[in-house]
Amino acid sequence: MPTTLMIVYRVLGTLLFALAAAAIVEKYRTVRGAVLLPARVLECRRAASTNSSRGAGGYRYLVELHANGQRLEMETNDAFWFKHDKDTGKVVQVWYNPNARCVERKSWETEIFSAVLAIVGAALLLIR
Numbered sequence: 001m002p003t004t005l006m007i008v009y010r011v012l013g014t015l016l017f018a019l020a021a022a023a024i025v026e027k028y029r030t031v032r033g034a035v036l037l038p039a040r041v042l043e044c045r046r047a048a049s050t051n052s053s054r055g056a057g058g059y060r061y062l063v064e065l066h067a068n069g070q071r072l073e074m075e076t077n078d079a080f081w082f083k084h085d086k087d088t089g090k091v092v093q094v095w096y097n098p099n100a101r102c103v104e105r106k107s108w109e110t111e112i113f114s115a116v117l118a119i120v121g122a123a124l125l126l127i128r
Helices: 003-031 109-126
Strands: 035-046 059-067 070-075 091-096
Touching: 003 109, 059 091
Parallel strands: none
Antiparallel strands: 035 059, 035 091, 059 070
């Protein structure tokens, strides 16, 4: 195999490992010090307060939760490709941190995505 192609595979594999690690670190940075609470989905809407970039975003849940005796409406940090209207009224578990602008929805999606990235990265690093 050509040396240039091997270098590309090594760099790409390393980047995928770094991306997998960054996704896990970002999720658990949000979750650390947070409390798991039930929240009711009010709507699925375009990202607003959680993302300052104009073109970035996707759709996020707006949820209602009760913490410290207060009713709060907060966005999740999800990034759906399309609107999930069917989930309105559904109760989900969220990690609430009073210092964060948004809440983290409890799910295994980040861990599964990171595992896939790490496996692909390992496969690229093992190509001879």
